[in-house]
Amino acid sequence: MIAENTQTQMRKGILEYCVLLIISRGEIYASDIIAELKSAKLLVVEGTLYPLLTRLKNNGLLSYNWVESTSGPPRKYYLLTPEGTAILGQLDHTWQELAYAITTSKKGTDLESETQINLTKS
Amino acid sequence: MKKTLNINIGNSIIHLEEDAYEMLTVYLNEVKHHFAKNADDFEIVTDIENRIAEMFGEILTAQQKQVIDIQDVQSVIAQMGSVKDFESSEEQEEMAGNYHAMPPHDGIKKLYRDTDQAMVAGVCVGLGHYLNIEARWIRLAALISVFIGGSGILIYLIMWIVIPRAESKSEKMAMRGEEANLRGFMNSHLNPLVKQSRGFIAEFFEFLGNFINGTGKMVLKVVATTVVIFGSFILLMLIIGLAGVFGMWDADVYNNFPFSIINEAYFSTMVFAAFIVFLIPILALVLFSIRVAFNGKPINKTLSYGLLMVWLVGVAVSVFYIAKVSAEFKESAEFAQVTELVPHKTIVLAIDKTRFFTKEDSVNYKIDPVNYKGRRILSDGRGPFDQPRNMYLRLEKSENGKMTLSENYSAQGKTFETALKNAQNIHYDFQQVDSVLNFSSALQLVKQANYRGQEVSLALSVPVGTHLKINRDFNSYLNGYNFWDCYENDDQEFSEWVMTDTGLKCLSEHKDADSDH
Numbered sequence: 001m002i003a004e005n006t007q008t009q010m011r012k013g014i015l016e017y018c019v020l021l022i023i024s025r026g027e028i029y030a031s032d033i034i035a036e037l038k039s040a041k042l043l044v045v046e047g048t049l050y051p052l053l054t055r056l057k058n059n060g061l062l063s064y065n066w067v068e069s070t071s072g073p074p075r076k077y078y079l080l081t082p083e084g085t086a087i088l089g090q091l092d093h094t095w096q097e098l099a100y101a102i103t104t105s106k107k108g109t110d111l112e113s114e115t116q117i118n119l120t121k122s
Numbered sequence: 123m124k125k126t127l128n129i130n131i132g133n134s135i136i137h138l139e140e141d142a143y144e145m146l147t148v149y150l151n152e153v154k155h156h157f158a159k160n161a162d163d164f165e166i167v168t169d170i171e172n173r174i175a176e177m178f179g180e181i182l183t184a185q186q187k188q189v190i191d192i193q194d195v196q197s198v199i200a201q202m203g204s205v206k207d208f209e210s211s212e213e214q215e216e217m218a219g220n221y222h223a224m225p226p227h228d229g230i231k232k233l234y235r236d237t238d239q240a241m242v243a244g245v246c247v248g249l250g251h252y253l254n255i256e257a258r259w260i261r262l263a264a265l266i267s268v269f270i271g272g273s274g275i276l277i278y279l280i281m282w283i284v285i286p287r288a289e290s291k292s293e294k295m296a297m298r299g300e301e302a303n304l305r306g307f308m309n310s311h312l313n314p315l316v317k318q319s320r321g322f323i324a325e326f327f328e329f330l331g332n333f334i335n336g337t338g339k340m341v342l343k344v345v346a347t348t349v350v351i352f353g354s355f356i357l358l359m360l361i362i363g364l365a366g367v368f369g370m371w372d373a374d375v376y377n378n379f380p381f382s383i384i385n386e387a388y389f390s391t392m393v394f395a396a397f398i399v400f401l402i403p404i405l406a407l408v409l410f411s412i413r414v415a416f417n418g419k420p421i422n423k424t425l426s427y428g429l430l431m432v433w434l435v436g437v438a439v440s441v442f443y444i445a446k447v448s449a450e451f452k453e454s455a456e457f458a459q460v461t462e463l464v465p466h467k468t469i470v471l472a473i474d475k476t477r478f479f480t481k482e483d484s485v486n487y488k489i490d491p492v493n494y495k496g497r498r499i500l501s502d503g504r505g506p507f508d509q510p511r512n513m514y515l516r517l518e519k520s521e522n523g524k525m526t527l528s529e530n531y532s533a534q535g536k537t538f539e540t541a542l543k544n545a546q547n548i549h550y551d552f553q554q555v556d557s558v559l560n561f562s563s564a565l566q567l568v569k570q571a572n573y574r575g576q577e578v579s580l581a582l583s584v585p586v587g588t589h590l591k592i593n594r595d596f597n598s599y600l601n602g603y604n605f606w607d608c609y610e611n612d613d614q615e616f617s618e619w620v621m622t623d624t625g626l627k628c629l630s631e632h633k634d635a636d637s638d639h
Contacts, residue, residue: 031173045203047153050169054162069176076169 011042017095018042019052020080020088023062027079053078061087126189132168132175136182142192146174149199156205174198231299234288235281243329245281248288251297287325346415353408357401364397379510382573384447392443398436402429451575455541456532465525465585466557470616473595474551474560512565512577513550515599517590517626520583527552527559527582534575544574552580561599584621589629591616604628 015037022028022036030053034046056062061084064076080088125140138146153170157163177198178190233252235244246264250257267274288294367381368390384392406429409421520526531548535541547569551562565578584590594615597605608617608628618629 030169031176045207046173046201047170047203047208050166050173051157051160051162051208054166054169058162075172075176 015042015048016052016056017091019049019056020061020084020091023078024080024085024088027065027077029067029075029077033078056084060084131178132172134175134179136175136178137189138195139189139191142190142195145192145195145199149195149204152205153208156208170202174202177201230296232293232296233285234293234297235285236294236297237287238294242278243282243325244287245278245285248285248297249281251299282326343415346411349411350408350415353404353411356404357408360397360401360404364393367393379573384443385450385572388443388446391439392447395436395439395443398432399440402433402436405429450536450540450572451534452536453538453541454532454534454575455538455545456530457542457545458528458530460526460528461552463525463527463554463559465588468557468589468591469525469584470558470591470593471582471596472558472560472593473563473599474553511599513561513563513599514577514579514601515561515596516579516581517600517621518581518583519621519623519625520585523585525582525584525588527580530579530581532575532577532579541574544571544576547571548576548578550578550580561596563595563599586621586623588621590619590621590626592619 018037018040019033022033030049031046033053034049037049053062057064057078060081062078063081064078066074067077069075126137127140127143129136129138129143129146150167150171154163154167157166160166178194181190181194181198182188231252234248236247236251237244239247239257241247241261246260247257249255249260253260264274264278267277286293288297381389406426413420529550529552531545531550533541533544533548535544547567549566549568551560551566553560559582561580565576567576592600592605594605594617603619603626605617608619608630610630619626620629621627
């Protein structure tokens with residue numbers, strides 16, 4: 001139970017960070033975000049994303065444009081607001097700190113270079 | 123072949139198979155329910171709906187088909203994630219205070235009506251789920267309460283209206299106290315998941331329809347069988363009755379009331395018409411009941427129209443003769459004759475229950491009228507039915523000191539002449555033997571005749587001071603006197619009266635009054 005809780009909390013925090021990262025690469029449609037998250041093996045179901053996006057948008061981190069679609073209703077394409085970009089910078093910083101903390105905790109101080117590689121992959 | 127429905131989701135029109143539609147509705151309701159407490163619920167749900175619409179569009183183009191089936195819905199739901207998946211990923215969200223994933227229920231029982239296991243509307247089963255008692259005990263209690271004053275029916279109806287019925291799968295699970303999850307839906311998608319929400323009235327009639335189709339059909343068959351048995355019995359009785367009436371025809375049925383109302387010439391036709399009027403509806407009812415009870419073929423159309431025609435003819439003939447006979451009561455006539463009687467200080471009023479020896483008597487009692495020398499025999503009853511009373515007596519104070527009997531004969535007829543003739547046909551027997559006045563209990567007819575309201579009304583004028591001893595038998599022929607208070611003991615044969623200036627007074631009452639003073 002405790003493990004589950006911790007997992008959920010970790011995943012949740014990282015999910016938000018990853019969503020912001022994906023959007024930061026340019027205007028993107030929700031289902032494309034999902035596809036990317038899935039390939040990153042982070043998200044299981046789509047339904048979880050919509051509340052998250054809405055919350056981020058309402059907190060001013062995201063905004064969206066309506067784009068006409070050929071295969072259905074118009075789509076919401078999300079992009080980062082300047083505020084979102086600023087916060088993403090903060091999160092980047094935090095993540096580096098966390099990654100450092102984890103690698104240090106795991107293997108000792110001498111394996112810093114490996115952590116750097118992992119970070120660029122994600 | 124499957125029924126399809128059109129839905130508008132995310133501004134696209136999608137054709138869905140019915141079961142797919144039901145599953146999607148459950149899912150969307152769950153999603154709405156889940157996000158209901160979220161401030162942005164509308165936006166989230168719209169996003170999800172739009173995405174679902176898009177996925178449907180993709181499926182339809184990819185598979186080159188036109189209708190979404192249940193597998194498609196299942197795959198879409200799997201992709202979108204169930205409410206349970208949402209919950210697990212949001213468990214900690216409430217800490218942020220932003221939104222709270224509202225589970226519809228987490229093992230908490232709710233009171234619903236269980237229409238799946240319902241006998242009537244599922245109130246008892248629902249209560250059973252809620253109270254964790256087997257439904258049969260609650261049903262038993264409900265049934266008993268119906269018999270004790272019937273309050274159970276009212277309570278049941280109120281609960282029917284007040285308690286919502288468990289419509290969605292999640293409600294059904296809440297009813298049983300299970301935690302809702304979508305796996306349940308997936309497994310049981312073949313069951314009817316959602317019934318459309320309807321008002322109480324609509325549900326009541328739906329129930330009534332089902333009841334008539336199921337239990338009601340049984341009851342109807344039992345009723346129909348009973349009708350067949352009793353109807354056949356009545357039919358048999360009618361036929362026997364008809365045969366009986368015609369069989370007795372040559373005897374004296376005709377002379378007895380009420381048969382004596384009908385003219386002899388009309389009698390057989392009218393009885394037969396009346397027989398048809400009663401026979402055919404009962405016959406039709408029996409035939410119809412046979413059809414209901416044994417799922418028989420409908421009655422032949424020609425036969426049913428034929429029966430209807432015969433019945434109408436029967437009604438027409440009956441009405442015609444009833445009108446004809448009624449016309450014979452149109453006019454009334456009466457005449458009176460006054461006889462002077464020999465006054466006595468004390469007179470005795472007695473009912474003479476004998477009458478003329480008639481031809482019918484000789485048949486009834488097997489007495490040869492030639493050998494029988496006596497003029498009268500004792501009268502018994504007056505036929506199968508009581509003849510209406512046709513003798514009335516009034517006691518009056520004589521103004522001139524003489525004792526007289528005024529006899530007033532009246533009868534009815536088609537015209538005044540026939541009415542008068544009918545009245546003249548009346549014979550009434552009255553005899554004075556010394557101080558005893560013998561009144562016949564009923565009038566007699568000189569010639570055999572139909573009943574035409576023949577009546578004799580008598581007025582006996584008695585001088586003031588005359589004592590009267592009235593026979594017990596007379597009591598029912600004299601109205602307006604309290605005979606029972608006038609007896610000193612119960613088996614007294616006569617009550618004693620005296621004529622005064624103010625009318626008839628009971629003698630024993632006088633004694634009572636005297637002794638009081």
